[in-house]
Every structure is written in structure tokens, then in C-alpha cells.
Amino acid sequence: MSDVTTPPRALRRGLRSAAALLAAATLLGAGAAPSFAAPPGRLPVDAQPAGEQGMLATGGAEATALRTTLQGIVDTGSSAAVGEVRQDGRTVWRGRAGVADLATGTPVPEHARFRIGSVTKTFVATVLLQLSAERRIGLDDPIDRHLPGAVANGSAITVRQLLDHTSGLYNYTDAPGLDPQNESQYLDWLAGPRWQTYQPADLLALANRNAPYFPPGQGWHYSNTNYLLAGLLVEKVTGHPWQQEVDRRIIQPLGLRDTGMPGRSVRLPGPHAHGYVKLSTGPVDVTELNPSVMGAAGQGISGTADLNRFIAALLDGRLLRPAELAEMTRTTDAGPGRGYGLGLARFDTPCGVFWGHSGDLPGYSTMVAGTADGRRQLVLSHNPYDRSDPRAAKSAVTAFLTTAACGANPGH
Incomplete structure (x- = not known):
């Protein structure tokens, strides 16, 4: 979630993730963020080289800049932050800042897990593109061909339009009950809907009660409804839960030990920072x-x-054939200087183009990106908490991401 100092908008932003995604889409360099009071018990950054290499392959100046900018995220209101940079197939920097628990001051675990929010979309889009390569579904199939009657205008909406957010479908997480408008309503969400098990049909009903934003293909609007339907398409085509297909096709082949799709389990298993x-x-x-x-x-x-x-495996062609990867990276205009493909966003940086996604949920904000040639990747996850100055907080995140992408001197 991007902004937790204004509770009425916090949940909507967290579940939607569009604001964070598009704000990060330029990754322009930022000046040093002002320092603000940190959460109680804040600890200094702990940065480690990868494995037993003993030295940071990127050099001392870059490591210092990464440590400083990661700490800046905590200084501007996050309770914790973790980051990692890979270059040419190996981790060249890993860092952590802040505390895992505000009450105890426990340090952030070295290999913390976190909720990735809308980064999940990139996993799901990858599975659908694999199914397209297998000729089990077509990107230009109308969704009514596979999910008849799921939405009112399903005969006019294609699979592609779900994946690139051009369907026009109403975003169900903006619906009343999932979009608290004041602190009282937010407290109601914490006590009730936060724990509720939702079926896809329940959530589609929320979307279907609201008019589309525009006719299919006539605009761009980030909508979680699109990927709710994408998951249902995976299930319809394969006969298996979408989580199982993500696990079978991506998580297991790549050996992703800390990754999972938890269904309705409320726990965040393993070492983690609290949100x-x-x-x-x-x-x-x-x-x-x-x-x-x-x-x-x-x-x-x-x-x-x-x-x-x-993200390295995706962009270097280990998960998709060239034709499907080309489809994934063919972008739709999502605003000035912003492009969104099929579950993948284009980020223009001072040192070139990165591809990835961001994700936000209450207490967690994540960004992953990599270069098209598969040489460099970066991840940031932090726990937004007290953002008295949202502009400074945004600048701190941008400073870290730019450094992680481009090094200590991004303009050179």
C-alpha cells in the first residue's frame, strides 16, 4: 500500500496498485530525500554480498549508494525495507533496513518473505501466454468462448484486453466495502472483510454491478477484475486451479522456494517483516x-x-518463446511516458528500459524489474507505515530504484 497516513484511501490503493505501478514507471533520478523521524527501534542498514563471494561486484560506491537510499525509504516512513540487485546471473548486492516488528524492534530477517500484490499478475500472464503457445487458448479469443456469461460484454472482450487492461471492466476493488472512505469504515474492514473468504463469483458480481469505464479496446484502465478473469481462464483451459498451474509451470521449474499462492490462508509463513x-x-x-x-x-x-x-528467467526466454515474449512486451499507452504490456510494464530509466511490475497490499509494497537482455534485475519490498510527507517517501523509493537500476551515477 502506497500511502497509509490517509486510511480512507489506503485499502483502495493497496488492492489496486495502479498508482504505485505508474508512479514507478519512469524511475527518473531523484535528489536526496529529506530525513524524517524513523519508526521506533529503527536499525541501520545491513547489506551483504551474495553467497561467499566476499566482495560486491558492483563496487564500493554503488554499494554505499544502495545502502543510503534503502535507509532513506525507512527514514521517510517505512518500518522495513529489503532490496536485492543481480547482474549477469549472480546477486551482487542485498540489503535490509528497519525492523521486522515495531513493538519488539526485531531486525528484518535476511531472507524475508513478503506479500507481492499485483506482481502476481506477471506470473498469471506468463501462464496464459504459455497456454497460448500450446494453442489451448488464443490471445484474441473473446472471453465468452471460455467463460460464457462471466461478464455482460464478454463477447466483445478478448483475452489480450484482460491482460493489458484495455477491457474497460470496472475494478471490483473500488467497490463499496472494499474501498473504505473514512477511518470508521476502515476499522470495519479490519474487523470483517479482512478475514472473509471471497469466491471469484462474489468479486465478479461487484464488478458487474458497475458500468464499464469504456468500450473494450477504447482506453486503458488498471482493473483487478481483468486478472480475476485471467485466473478463471487458466482454470477453465487446464482443469486445474490457477495456483497449481503457476506452481507447476513457474515456481517448481525455477526452484522458487520462498514463492507461493496462498489461496485463503491468512498467514505469511516463514521469516518476514510485519506490515x-x-x-x-x-x-x-x-x-x-x-x-x-x-x-x-x-x-x-x-x-x-x-x-x-x-524476472530473469522470463526476460531471457526460459519461460516463454520469443513470439510470446514479444506479445508480452508490446505495450499499450497507459499515460505520458508509460507503457503496459501483457502483465508486464515498461520502465524508462536513465540507463535504459527495464521491464517488470509493482504490487501493493496493506502494509507491503513491492517492485521487480529487469533488463530485456536478462543481464540486470532488481527487487525492492518495503513496509509503508508513517508517511507524513508522501512526496519525500516517493522520492526515497525512486532514488533506490534508480540506483539499483543504474548504479551510483545514473546520469553517466
Whole structure:
């Protein structure tokens, strides 16, 4: 979730993720962020070289810049932050800052897991593109061919339009009940819907009660409804739960030990930093929640090493053939300087183009990106908590991402 100092908008932003995705899409260099009071018990950054290599392959200046900018994310209001950079197939920097638990001051675990939110979409899109390569589904198939009656205008919406957010379908996570408008409603969400198990039909009903944003193919609007349907398409075509197909086709072949799609389990298993939202009464721990409300749009859990391994494998052609990868990286205009493909966004940086996705849920914000040649990858996950100055917080995140992408001197 991007902004937890304003609870009425926090849940909507967290479940939707579009604001964070598009804000990160330029990754332009930023000046040093102002320093603000850190959460109680904040610890200094702990950065480690990969494995037993003993030295950071990227050099001392870059490591220092990464440590400083990661700490800046905590200084501007996140309770914790973890990051990792890979170059040419090996991890060249890994760091952590802040605390895993505001109450105890426990340090952030070295290999912390976290909720990845809408980064899940890239996994699901990859599976659908694999099924397209197998000729089991077509990107230009109308969704009514596979899911008749799922949405009112399903005969006019294609699989491709779901994956690139040009369907026009209403975003179900903007619906009343999932979009608290004041602190009282947010407290209601914490006590009730946070723990509720949702079926896809329940969530589609929320979307279907609202008019589309535009006719299919006539605009761009980020909508979790698109990927709720994408998960259902995977299930219809394969006869298996979408989580099982992600596991069989991506997680197991790549050996992603910290990655999973938890269904309706509220726990975040393994080592992790807690996620919080800030209300007028103080911090509320939101580490546990029922992820069924996100479905295939954003229920995943992972870690920095796994996400870097995944994006590297995706972009260097180990998961998709060249034809399908070309489809994935053919972008739709998502605003000035912004492009969105099939579950993958284009990020323009001072040192070239990166491809990836961001994801946000209450208490967790994640970004993964890599170069098209598969040589460099980066992951950032942090726990937004107290953002008294959202502009400074955004600048701190941008500073880290730019350094991770381009090094200590991104303009050179």
C-alpha cells in the first residue's frame, strides 16, 4: 500500500496498485530525500554480498549508494525495507533496513518473505501466454468462448484486453466495502472483510454491478477484475486451479522456494517483516489477511531472490518463446511516458528500459524489474507505515530504484 497516513484511501490503493505501478514507471533520478523521524527501534542498514563471494561486484560506491537510499525509504516512513540487485546471473548486492516488528524492534530477517500484490499478475500472464503457445487458448479469443456469461460484454472482450487492461471492466476493488472512505469504515474492514473468504463469483458480481469505464479496446484502465478473469481462464483451459498451474509451470521449474499462492490462508509463513497501517489510535498490524479477495490479481508471496530469478528467467526466454515474449512486451499507452504490456510494464530509466511490475497490499509494497537482455534485475519490498510527507517517501523509493537500476551515477 502506497500511502497509509490517509486510511480512507489506503485499502483502495493497496488492492489496486495502479498508482504505485505508474508512479514507478519512469524511475527518473531523484535528489536526496529529506530525513524524517524513523519508526521506533529503527536499525541501520545491513547489506551483504551474495553467497561467499566476499566482495560486491558492483563496487564500493554503488554499494554505499544502495545502502543510503534503502535507509532513506525507512527514514521517510517505512518500518522495513529489503532490496536485492543481480547482474549477469549472480546477486551482487542485498540489503535490509528497519525492523521486522515495531513493538519488539526485531531486525528484518535476511531472507524475508513478503506479500507481492499485483506482481502476481506477471506470473498469471506468463501462464496464459504459455497456454497460448500450446494453442489451448488464443490471445484474441473473446472471453465468452471460455467463460460464457462471466461478464455482460464478454463477447466483445478478448483475452489480450484482460491482460493489458484495455477491457474497460470496472475494478471490483473500488467497490463499496472494499474501498473504505473514512477511518470508521476502515476499522470495519479490519474487523470483517479482512478475514472473509471471497469466491471469484462474489468479486465478479461487484464488478458487474458497475458500468464499464469504456468500450473494450477504447482506453486503458488498471482493473483487478481483468486478472480475476485471467485466473478463471487458466482454470477453465487446464482443469486445474490457477495456483497449481503457476506452481507447476513457474515456481517448481525455477526452484522458487520462498514463492507461493496462498489461496485463503491468512498467514505469511516463514521469516518476514510485519506490515502495518497507521490509524489515529496508532499502528495496526495487518500482516495477516485473507488473500482470497485478490485472487489471481494479487495474492502471491515471495522473496527478493525468487523474484529476481523469476524476472530473469522470463526476460531471457526460459519461460516463454520469443513470439510470446514479444506479445508480452508490446505495450499499450497507459499515460505520458508509460507503457503496459501483457502483465508486464515498461520502465524508462536513465540507463535504459527495464521491464517488470509493482504490487501493493496493506502494509507491503513491492517492485521487480529487469533488463530485456536478462543481464540486470532488481527487487525492492518495503513496509509503508508513517508517511507524513508522501512526496519525500516517493522520492526515497525512486532514488533506490534508480540506483539499483543504474548504479551510483545514473546520469553517466
